[in-house]
Amino acid sequence: MSPLIDGLQYANWSERIFRQMREGGVDAVHVTITYHETFRETVLNIERWNRWFERFPELIFQGFTAEDVERARRAGRTAIFFGAQNPSCIEDDIGLVEVLHRLGLRFMQLSYNNQSLLASGCYEDTDAGLTRMGREVVAEMNRVGLVVDMSHSGERSTLEAIEHSTRPIAITHANPASWHPARRNKSDTVLRALSESGGMLGLSLYPHHLRGGSACTLEAFCAMAARCVELMGPAHVGIGSDLCQDQPDSIVEWMRVGRWTKRIDYGEGSADAPGFPPMPDWFGDNRDLRRIAEGLRAAGLDRDEVAAVMGGNWRRFFSESFGPAARAGATAAAAGRDGRAAARREGTGG
Amino acid sequence: MSPLIDGLQYANWSERIFRQMREGGVDAVHVTITYHETFRETVLNIERWNRWFERFPELIFQGFTAEDVERARRAGRTAIFFGAQNPSCIEDDIGLVEVLHRLGLRFMQLSYNNQSLLASGCYEDTDAGLTRMGREVVAEMNRVGLVVDMSHSGERSTLEAIEHSTRPIAITHANPASWHPARRNKSDTVLRALSESGGMLGLSLYPHHLRGGSACTLEAFCAMAARCVELMGPAHVGIGSDLCQDQPDSIVEWMRVGRWTKRIDYGEGSADAPGFPPMPDWFGDNRDLRRIAEGLRAAGLDRDEVAAVMGGNWRRFFSESFGPAARAGATAAAAGRDGRAAARREGTGG
Numbered sequence: 001m002s003p004l005i006d007g008l009q010y011a012n013w014s015e016r017i018f019r020q021m022r023e024g025g026v027d028a029v030h031v032t033i034t035y036h037e038t039f040r041e042t043v044l045n046i047e048r049w050n051r052w053f054e055r056f057p058e059l060i061f062q063g064f065t066a067e068d069v070e071r072a073r074r075a076g077r078t079a080i081f082f083g084a085q086n087p088s089c090i091e092d093d094i095g096l097v098e099v100l101h102r103l104g105l106r107f108m109q110l111s112y113n114n115q116s117l118l119a120s121g122c123y124e125d126t127d128a129g130l131t132r133m134g135r136e137v138v139a140e141m142n143r144v145g146l147v148v149d150m151s152h153s154g155e156r157s158t159l160e161a162i163e164h165s166t167r168p169i170a171i172t173h174a175n176p177a178s179w180h181p182a183r184r185n186k187s188d189t190v191l192r193a194l195s196e197s198g199g200m201l202g203l204s205l206y207p208h209h210l211r212g213g214s215a216c217t218l219e220a221f222c223a224m225a226a227r228c229v230e231l232m233g234p235a236h237v238g239i240g241s242d243l244c245q246d247q248p249d250s251i252v253e254w255m256r257v258g259r260w261t262k263r264i265d266y267g268e269g270s271a272d273a274p275g276f277p278p279m280p281d282w283f284g285d286n287r288d289l290r291r292i293a294e295g296l297r298a299a300g301l302d303r304d305e306v307a308a309v310m311g312g313n314w315r316r317f318f319s320e321s322f323g324p325a326a327r328a329g330a331t332a333a334a335a336g337r338d339g340r341a342a343a344r345r346e347g348t349g350g
Numbered sequence: 351m352s353p354l355i356d357g358l359q360y361a362n363w364s365e366r367i368f369r370q371m372r373e374g375g376v377d378a379v380h381v382t383i384t385y386h387e388t389f390r391e392t393v394l395n396i397e398r399w400n401r402w403f404e405r406f407p408e409l410i411f412q413g414f415t416a417e418d419v420e421r422a423r424r425a426g427r428t429a430i431f432f433g434a435q436n437p438s439c440i441e442d443d444i445g446l447v448e449v450l451h452r453l454g455l456r457f458m459q460l461s462y463n464n465q466s467l468l469a470s471g472c473y474e475d476t477d478a479g480l481t482r483m484g485r486e487v488v489a490e491m492n493r494v495g496l497v498v499d500m501s502h503s504g505e506r507s508t509l510e511a512i513e514h515s516t517r518p519i520a521i522t523h524a525n526p527a528s529w530h531p532a533r534r535n536k537s538d539t540v541l542r543a544l545s546e547s548g549g550m551l552g553l554s555l556y557p558h559h560l561r562g563g564s565a566c567t568l569e570a571f572c573a574m575a576a577r578c579v580e581l582m583g584p585a586h587v588g589i590g591s592d593l594c595q596d597q598p599d600s601i602v603e604w605m606r607v608g609r610w611t612k613r614i615d616y617g618e619g620s621a622d623a624p625g626f627p628p629m630p631d632w633f634g635d636n637r638d639l640r641r642i643a644e645g646l647r648a649a650g651l652d653r654d655e656v657a658a659v660m661g662g663n664w665r666r667f668f669s670e671s672f673g674p675a676a677r678a679g680a681t682a683a684a685a686g687r688d689g690r691a692a693a694r695r696e697g698t699g700g
Contacts, residue, residue: 033387039393040389040390043389043446043449044359044443044445046449047443047445047448047449050445050448050449051445065461093394093397095394095397095400095401098392098397098400099393099397099400099453102452102453103452103453104452240367259536274469
């Protein structure tokens with residue numbers, strides 16, 4: 001039986017939510033542990049998770065390898081995989097890539113809406129692509145097994161990350177811009193390049209990424225998912241719900257504003273609607289993930305395709321992505337911009 | 351065949367030293383990675399080691415579990431286990447115990463010569479024993495599998511650490527004060543309590559810990575080792591050479607002075623001899639560890655005892671110490687000062 005995996009959540013974590021994960025039969029979740037935090041602040045967030053793991057060992061544990069998904073399923077628990085939505089946590093120090101990977105970080109966005117030291121964000125006017133440090137850090141992420149996530153990055157940066165990375169990358173939470181032209185959604189050009197390179201798209205349930213926003217129906221979402229499977233192939237689409245359950249509006253402000261501006265930046269929101277948008281009534285917590293499986297079946301996906309989208313694809317991607325690169329891949333990474341091509345020649349791109 | 355393990359070194363690491371480890375057939379070394387450094391500075395030191403592991407994969411790799419000793423032997427490499435000589439690396443934050451253990455820290459001294467937040471050092475006039483935070487941190491170290499090392503601590507603190515810890519502790523590098531009454535050497539009371547609780551003593555080759563200093567002979571050292579085996583039993587003695595190979599004298603000054611004084615503190619040295627003392631002529635680098643094995647045989651230890659002292663005991667101690675505590679042990683640790691007794695009752699004391 002295929003696992004149930006959510007490719008991104010950032011909830012206001014509590015025992016209640018962990019119990020809902022179990023009620024929903026969720027085997028693994030990629031959780032955001034840091035946005036604009038420095039390394040030391042990120043470690044404090046990890047310490048907070050360590051206390052939850054210690055306190056609720058019968059509900060959750062930290063995932064490090066793809067096999068932890070099966071360990072979770074066998075033990076009736078949920079494996080929690082760490083991710084960063086911005087590279088602030090590595091500061092200006094490439095050595096922190098390996099250190100954070102050792103601490104369990106498995107995804108890192110190269111930028112969050114704005115320009116970072118590594119890449120451009122989707123809200124910048126100009127996207128100059130991967131920076132010098134960005135190319136070095138992608139090679140290091142490839143080496144240790146930290147997944148490049150371009151969910152909040154600009155188009156050119158994303159295409160260059162796909163090209164430069166010797167291993168498939170992810171867009172953990174976004175939808176096709178052809179369905180809903182939000183800045184955070186992705187062009188068909190990006191989605192095709194992503195799937196052709198072996199990467200993964202996690203479909204987002206966040207209302208600003210949905211046609212019709214909070215009023216989007218399960219049917220409309222699943223019809224979009226089915227078209228996405230047609231565009232990208234059934235092996236490259238998963239769920240990345242972007243569930244921000246129980247978060248106060250002060251958090252979405254922090255996500256958008258961090259410490260980079262003294263003004264309010266509304267991001268995907270507006271002065272009229274500055275807070276978290278209400279979730280669609282058919283998706284409020286982890287127990288509702290199963291509804292999506294039913295909806296996908298109704299939208300015409302066959303049983304195997306539904307299993308793949310609901311977790312099988314993430315499971316395969318985890319197994320290809322979380323370990324150290326084969327030596328040939330590491331060499332290819334060192335070779336720089338021809339990395340992907342070199343890795344393909346040597347058969348280590350996956 | 352029993353492994354060859356050195357229980358403490360702090361060299362000025364280089365390819366030359368790593369190659370000497372291989373020439374000497376050293377399977378594992380506990381290396382000091384931090385003294386007075388903050389957490390962030392300690393992580394920079396780990397990053398430096400990560401670069402060595404990346405650069406010399408055919409010579410060394412980072413050890414995390416006791417089984418890595420056999421992995422090292424099979425692959426003809428040396429497993430490097432991290433340790434801290436002072437708890438500065440956890441700052442005032444107990445959560446960093448688990449974080450540093452995840453990064454591979456396997457030993458931590460509760461104090462280094464001076465009073466720390468956790469315990470008193472052997473150079474303080476008054477030793478008030480474990481502090482409130484010290485007791486909490488020992489319980490947390492017991493829980494995650496980070497070994498309490500009392501090499502530079504005061505007598506009362508050391509006895510209380512032995513008593514309070516639910517798992518055996520170590521004195522990784524010191525000799526009996528009855529043989530050479532240096533401040534850093536340990537009383538028979540401490541050594542007996544250490545061995546009776548299942549702990550380990552690593553015998554030091556550092557000249558200030560040797561009778562006769564740099565002129566101490568191999569025969570005298572091995573005769574002392576044989577008496578130590580008599581006092582503590584053959585299962586509780588190992589080597590902790592305290593080899594500081596190729597270090598400039600500025601380093602021993604940093605070790606003693608850190609940032610706690612503006613004056614020079616000579617520690618075990620003196621104004622006349624402020625630097626590193628010259629090593630005995632029979633112990634200059636990792637290739638000389640084998641001489642000690644020969645010397646122990648000449649001093650009357652049988653073949654099994656020599657194998658135990660040269661690495662077998664550390665190997666067993668690693669397997670008892672580096673993993674998480676059994677749940678019962680964790681509960682006992684939470685019970686505080688009755689920890690050891692409770693753990694003994696439940697048979698989880700290690």
